[in-house]
Amino acid sequence: MLHTFVVYVENKPGVLSRVVSLFRRRAFNIDSLTVGRTENPDVSRMTIVSDADEDQARRIVANIYKLVNVLLVDDVTGQGALQRDLTLVKVGAGQETRGQVFQLAEVFRAHVLDIAADSITLEMTGEETKVDRFLELLAPYGLMEMVRTGVVAMRRGAKSPNVTSKAARVGSTDDDTVSYSV
Amino acid sequence: MESKKETMIGARILWECLEREGVKTVFGYPGGAILPAYDALRHSSIRHILVRHEQGATHMADGYARATGEVGVAVATSGPGATNMVTGIATAMMDSSPIVCITGQVGSKLLGSDAFQETDITGVTLPITKHNYLVTHASEIAPAIREAMYIAKSGRPGPVLVDITKDAQQGSCEFDWEAAAPKTRGYRPDHSPAEKAYEKALELIRAAKRPVILAGHGISIAGAEQEIQAFAERTCIPVAMTLLGLGHLPASHVLNMGMMGMHGEAWVNKAIQEADLLIALGMRFDDRVTGNLKNYAPNAKKIHVEIDPAEINKNVKVDVALVGDLRKILKEMLPRLEPLSHNEWLEQIRGLKGDTAVRDIQNLPDNGHLYAAHVINDIWHETLDKDAIVVTDVGQHQMWEAQYYKHEKPRSLITSGGLGTMGFALPASVGAKVARPDADVWAVVGDGGFQMTMAELATIVQENLKVNIAIINNGYLGMVRQWQEFFYERNYEATPLLNPNFAMLAQAYGIRNFVVQKRSEVIPAVKAAHAHEGPVLIDFKVEQEDTVYPMVAAGAALHDMIRRPNPLVETAEDE
Numbered sequence: 001m002l003h004t005f006v007v008y009v010e011n012k013p014g015v016l017s018r019v020v021s022l023f024r025r026r027a028f029n030i031d032s033l034t035v036g037r038t039e040n041p042d043v044s045r046m047t048i049v050s051d052a053d054e055d056q057a058r059r060i061v062a063n064i065y066k067l068v069n070v071l072l073v074d075d076v077t078g079q080g081a082l083q084r085d086l087t088l089v090k091v092g093a094g095q096e097t098r099g100q101v102f103q104l105a106e107v108f109r110a111h112v113l114d115i116a117a118d119s120i121t122l123e124m125t126g127e128e129t130k131v132d133r134f135l136e137l138l139a140p141y142g143l144m145e146m147v148r149t150g151v152v153a154m155r156r157g158a159k160s161p162n163v164t165s166k167a168a169r170v171g172s173t174d175d176d177t178v179s180y181s182v
Numbered sequence: 183m184e185s186k187k188e189t190m191i192g193a194r195i196l197w198e199c200l201e202r203e204g205v206k207t208v209f210g211y212p213g214g215a216i217l218p219a220y221d222a223l224r225h226s227s228i229r230h231i232l233v234r235h236e237q238g239a240t241h242m243a244d245g246y247a248r249a250t251g252e253v254g255v256a257v258a259t260s261g262p263g264a265t266n267m268v269t270g271i272a273t274a275m276m277d278s279s280p281i282v283c284i285t286g287q288v289g290s291k292l293l294g295s296d297a298f299q300e301t302d303i304t305g306v307t308l309p310i311t312k313h314n315y316l317v318t319h320a321s322e323i324a325p326a327i328r329e330a331m332y333i334a335k336s337g338r339p340g341p342v343l344v345d346i347t348k349d350a351q352q353g354s355c356e357f358d359w360e361a362a363a364p365k366t367r368g369y370r371p372d373h374s375p376a377e378k379a380y381e382k383a384l385e386l387i388r389a390a391k392r393p394v395i396l397a398g399h400g401i402s403i404a405g406a407e408q409e410i411q412a413f414a415e416r417t418c419i420p421v422a423m424t425l426l427g428l429g430h431l432p433a434s435h436v437l438n439m440g441m442m443g444m445h446g447e448a449w450v451n452k453a454i455q456e457a458d459l460l461i462a463l464g465m466r467f468d469d470r471v472t473g474n475l476k477n478y479a480p481n482a483k484k485i486h487v488e489i490d491p492a493e494i495n496k497n498v499k500v501d502v503a504l505v506g507d508l509r510k511i512l513k514e515m516l517p518r519l520e521p522l523s524h525n526e527w528l529e530q531i532r533g534l535k536g537d538t539a540v541r542d543i544q545n546l547p548d549n550g551h552l553y554a555a556h557v558i559n560d561i562w563h564e565t566l567d568k569d570a571i572v573v574t575d576v577g578q579h580q581m582w583e584a585q586y587y588k589h590e591k592p593r594s595l596i597t598s599g600g601l602g603t604m605g606f607a608l609p610a611s612v613g614a615k616v617a618r619p620d621a622d623v624w625a626v627v628g629d630g631g632f633q634m635t636m637a638e639l640a641t642i643v644q645e646n647l648k649v650n651i652a653i654i655n656n657g658y659l660g661m662v663r664q665w666q667e668f669f670y671e672r673n674y675e676a677t678p679l680l681n682p683n684f685a686m687l688a689q690a691y692g693i694r695n696f697v698v699q700k701r702s703e704v705i706p707a708v709k710a711a712h713a714h715e716g717p718v719l720i721d722f723k724v725e726q727e728d729t730v731y732p733m734v735a736a737g738a739a740l741h742d743m744i745r746r747p748n749p750l751v752e753t754a755e756d757e
Contacts, residue, residue: 010367014316018308025309055495062492068313068333071368 002031003057004083004153007046007064008038008072008163015069019046022067028052028060032085032150043071043163047152071163076153086125086149088113089135092142093120101141108134119144187358192320193222193351196284199327201228202359205255207616208284209233209242213259214299216286218351231616231645234637236263238609240270240341241635243281245613247274248596249571249621251402253334254281254613260288261299264345265306269603271341272310276600277426278403280339282330283307290318290347304345312340320353324362332364337371338490339403373491375504375511382502383485384518390459390483392527393419396442396471399426399599400464400489402592404508410463411435413512417522420531422450424465426599429589439531443471444734445581448743449534451734455741456530457482464488464508467497468600473740487511552701554579554654554724558586560704561624561652564712568622570594571614575607575631578660581730583626605634608651612638615647622650622712629655629681639691642717650711651693651719653684656726664729668744688719696720 009015016035023030031049038045052060061073093101094117101120105112108130114121122138124131128151135146190198196219200208207229212220223230233239236258243254258267264285274281288297304316313333315326323346330342387393401410407430414421414437421431422442431438440447442454451473454460460482465471472478475497484500486493487508494503504511558579561572572587574580574597589595596614598606611625632653642649663677688695694714696707698721711718732743 014304014308017305021308055499059492059494059496062490062494065368065370066312066490066492068366068369 001051001053001077003050003052003060003075003077004081004151005046005048005050005060005064006074006076006153007048007070008074008161009044009046009067010069010071011037011042011044012069015044015067016046018067018069019048019064022063023048023050026059026063028056028063032148034150034152036152040163047150049151072161074155074161076155079155081153081155083127083151083153084125085128085131085151086123087131087135088121088123088145088147089138089143090119090121090145091138092118092144094118097141101138104134104137110134187356189354190357191218191222191352191354192323192346193218194225195320195323195355195357196327196346196351197222197226197228198357199324199359199362200255201226203328203331204252207231207246208255208257209239209246209613210257211236211239211259211263213261213263213286215260215288215348216257216263216284216346216351217259218348219257219284219286219346222351230257231612231641233609234640235635236266237270237605238612238635238638238641240267240281240283241273241603241606241609242613242616243283244270244274244277244279244606245573245596245610246617247279247281247339247613248277248610249593249614249617251405251593252280252617253331254279254617255284256281257284259286259299260303261301263299264301264303267343268306268310269601269605271307271343273598273601273603273606274341275310275312277598278339278399279341280334281341282327282334283341283343285343285345286351287316287345287347289349291349293318293347303343307343310341311343314343315345317344317346317350319355320350321355323350324357324359325365328362329364329366333366333369371489373489373506375506379502379504380514380518383504384515386459386483386485386502387417387461387519388522391524392457392530393417393459393461393524394454394457394482395419395421396424396454396460396462396465397421397427397431398424398463398465400487400508401427401430404464404489406464406509406512407431407592409509409512409516412516413519416516416519418524418528419461419522420453420524420528422446422454424468424471424599425584425597427465428584429594430592432590433588434590441584443740444473445585445730445732446471447535447585448732448741448745449531451740451743452534453531454479454482455739460484462486462488462500463512466490466493469497472497473734473742474737477739479740550700552699552704552722552724553728554582554656554722555586556701557652557654557698557704557722557724558582558626560701561626561708562587564705564708565622565624569618569620570622570624571596571611571618572624572626573597573607573611573614575625575627576602576604576661577628577631578656578664578728578730579626579628579654581661582654585730604628604631606631608632608635609638609641611649611651612641612645612647615649616645623648625649625651627651627653628660629653629657629679629684630659632684633681636687639688639693639719643691643693647717648715649717651717653719653721654724655681655684655721656724656728657681658726660728661730663727667727667729668733668735684719684721694718697723699723
């Protein structure tokens, strides 16, 4: 099952390679990994999607926590969190098929970024499954080039983990990594 | 009043911080990129021990740490100096030993340019350190050193590397000790179990009819030697030890069954397999103690007391995990447990013990042949009244030591368990002796492993350290030969050793030496070693094709052990 982890880390050099090295070393799978800035300049945020069962997911969280630069790990799987990835796709489209591609783009709310004589480049942002469906429908026209950023995720509602407050961190470790009563 | 913020160069700040952290001794080897630090050493009270190879420095720091529980510190230069530390760092990582390695690095402006003696050592050691730092400015040295010392020792201990560029050592800044206090925002070494986990564990302990305690290295790390004894006595539960657990409960204790695992006592493994509850205390279910996981303790519920959450359910799925400091957890549980008794179960274990004693070889008559078991037994006997530390290498002699030396005291055995690092013993014994100068330190080492790091004989002589070296010399890479005997049709490929004359080698270093070939000569040699003030090397020429029994073959179930065919036959063949 795909698990989505939101990992808050100190914004320091080498932290990404520590996280990636951990996944490689422990033979955990990485489906996608994104990293970027946050509202706090000292904190970077990763979204990691990994194919893991419940037990593995818990071990992944525990192992990420062992990295000294990690502030908080939030497994948002099954929490109805917002998940988006951005896709750029270049499809073959000449005069006869261009209209059909436009129609599909409109239905899926994709943006047209570039039109050439025999190709169209589209930008699509959405949940992974929706993007998957869109790409499936575009396939017959010929996918010349495609790139996806990987998922970024955020919990819904006002409740956000406060990575700078010690109390919030400790509370979340108690739930996620400490009390194993299986 | 003198301002507390003095301006200093980075190199001085380095030593000042180590001193304030309580470091008395470092083990190191100089070179270009660490020279500013070495130059500043003259201002410091820290004792520097010059090694002959940087791997030795790391094992010495490790031996120092294991002998005391304090952080051991090793120093090396950039490039090859740093990469030579890798084996020692990995060794410390696997055995949760707190060491801090300080390496010089090329100037920060040269980083990434493949400069002379440049290696990306923080990259190289990333997966084998608990944490590491690349320091490029003098002002970062104090925070990095303070954090490194704190991280190495707290929680589950481990190695931390601090790589300091040459210009950071040379540059000046204000030294502010207070401001450099650890600011590890995300690091959380202190866990404590939930109340319901305690309740469930206590419930399982009360209900068990055939419980076994599995005790490991975590006992000494947590300083829980007394608590575990009290816990075992209160609950009347027999204790099986891991290799690194030996000594943390006296071997003579009535509830101490001895070592479990691949070369553990057969009855101990049987007891584990028949148990209905395993209480794992500060151990991590390594494959060397579980055998095949598919049929490991099939009828047992499992309680895991462990400080590292990532160890829970890693190898063995447990019913209750208590994540936190072992000592605190045992202290919490003790008053909540009424005295229990398991007489029937203990009786049953005694029955298992009957015909399966691993100590069979000791029943052999003294027929002129020398067995490693004899040597270990006699060293044990001669060190009974001493504060002895035995430091072993890796292989057959290590297992014989674990089987025949009865460790009564914590931190009396230092050995490379997890990584199985040949070459560990000699340098680690140096670290142990420096840490505990009044202890009677024995490096028990095979003829193969000894030759991996024997350059440190020079360190022993230069520092005039009273280390006793016992080479268990069988002319083979014995454990590999044993595997070839059992699993590769006795094809002894690349295992026979053509050795130097170890006594003459010792002579070349000015080390007192003895050669022992008969059992009757063992005790006199050990007594002579004790009588001599300086270091001593004894070359014990033992039976060449002796085998460590019993043994769980890789992939076999824990109770399925290869046994010594028939000790009596062996007696008849002798002479």
